[in-house]
Amino acid sequence: MIKKLQAKPAAAGEYIDGLPLVERASVTNPDALSEEGELFILSDPKGRYLGTGYHGLQNKGVGWLLTANQEEEIDQRFFNRKIRSAVEYRSSYLKSAETTAFRLFNGEGDGIGGLTIDYFEGFCLINWYSAGIYRFKTEIVQAIEKAVEPKGIYQKKRFNEKGGYIEEDDFVSGEEAPSPLLVKENGVQFAVYLNEGAMVGVFLDQREVRKAIRDKYAAGKAVLNMFSYTGAFSVFAALGGASRTVSVDVANRSLPKTIEQFSINGIDHEAQEIIVEDVFKYFKYAAKKGKVYDLVVLDPPSFAKTKKNTFSAAKDYKNLLKDTIRLTADNGIIIASTNAANVSEKKFQGFIDQAFKESGISCRILESFSLPDDFKTIPSYKQGNYLKVFFVQVNKSGSQK
Structure with a gap:
């Protein structure tokens, strides 16, 4: 019943x-x-x-x-319709030779909250966000196979398991992907790993931001990439003609992963600087040494914890920006980004304004980005449109008095 x-x-x-x-x-x-x-x-x-x-x-x-249709049955045909519609919406991506990694199904934006599907060079990766949606695994996998005919399907269970869902690995069906699997984004290669924990090696929602860095902002610039993960922003900056890149992340895996991303794109990683260190500690070190950068990418997780520091975007982003301003050259650019769903665009812009005001420095917002179109959202669920990115030019010569 x-x-x-x-x-x-x-x-x-x-x-x-x-x-x-x-x-x-x-x-x-x-x-x-x-x-x-x-x-x-x-x-x-x-x-x-x-x-x-x-x-x-x-x-x-x-x-x-x-x-919202009382006559509609939630059955195999329902899932077939939803996933087929999502695939048709992204038909241009499926035909692209330049971009072979993108979001194929985006939760409530495509009509099924709690479920996302990413596409990587012929392979599909399902993200289950509750045990409830995981109960429909059979129907959803069948719908994917019918709509996409993928080479293989993988999954990530992003909910607390309470028994009954134990599986040996993240492989579901079809053929297994190479490890690494090489995919492309706007002609740039990424090495991804579909069967190595929660994160595969690249965040697909920043695609348009990376392209802008390469095509419009990086040439001749000294670039600092904070919370760099596998160095994706740094790779695009280097390909865009940056004079040098510095990538900083606390995770030990960031070093070999970033080297790999540079290498598969024909970039000499030894000409770049890759630092494994607490980002908050690096801010203090760089300020003490008087280091200055032309372009700084500031894309922290919405929540982060290291041995000595805890960061929450909703509480601490303003102070993080103030630290960043100190390291940014006059007329330099800060790429301020957050994926915190509980921080609205208006509130985030307020953080930026307040950080510059308290620093006594003037600024100008050059452009902004939100989620790309494959990350489909709906107006009735604003939290789903979580990404806020501002390109902010620093004007120290015209500092506030």
């Missing part, structure tokens, strides 16, 4: 307007749900139908609405 939830009066209007995430605080009877993956009907306080969804625990949510 399908479960029934009732929306609180204050929340009902949001669901009528298309909000897909059902939060615990938005319904009167969240405890009516017992088993993740079960379907439910959401009604307004007068019992009128609002939508059908599935129970999946994700952040503050207890589930996602899948349809």
Whole structure:
């Protein structure tokens, strides 16, 4: 028997307007749900139908609405339609020889919250964000195989497992991918690993930002890439003619991974600087040594913790920017980026304005970026459009008095 939830009066209007995430605080009877993956009907306080969804625990949510059509069945045909539609929306990417890694299905933007699918040179990687959506694995894998005919399928389970979902590795079906698998982004190669933990080697949502760095900003510049991960920004900067790049990340794996990314693109990694160190410690070192850079990429995780420092984008980004301003040359550019869904674009721009004001330095925003079009979002769920990137020019000669 399908479960029934009732929306609180204050929340009902949001669901009528298309909000897909059902939060615990938005319904009167969240405890009516017992088993993740079960379907439910959401009604307004007068019992009128609002939508059908599935129970999946994700952040503050207890589930996602899948349809506002009471006659629509959540069955194999439903998943076939959703994934086929997403594939058709990205047909230009599937035909591209220059970009062979992109987001194929983007959660609620494509109609199924809690699920994303990335495409890597013929292979598909599924990200499951709750045990609830994982219950539909058979249907979703079948829908992918029918719509894309991939060489192989991999998966990442990004939820706390409580038994019953133990699998030996992340390989699902088809043929296994080479390790590394070489993919392309705007003609640049990346080495990705589909079966090595949560992160494969590149964040696909920054594609347009990397292209802008290569094509418009890097030539002749000394570039500092903070929280560099595998050095993707540095690779694009070097290919764009940067005079030198400095990549800093606390993770030990960043050194061999960054060397690999430079090498597969024909760049002499020994001509670049790759530093394994706490980024916060490097800020202090660089300031003490008087180091200055023309272009600084500041793309921290929304939350980070090292032995001596804890960083939260919502609380600490302003101070991180102030440290960055000190290391940026006059007329230099800071690429300020955050993927924190709880920081709105307006709030993030406020961090930038306040950091420069407190530093007594003038600035000018040259351009901004959000998610590329393959990361499809919907207006009714603003948290889904999480990426905010500003190219900010530093004007120290015209500093505020």
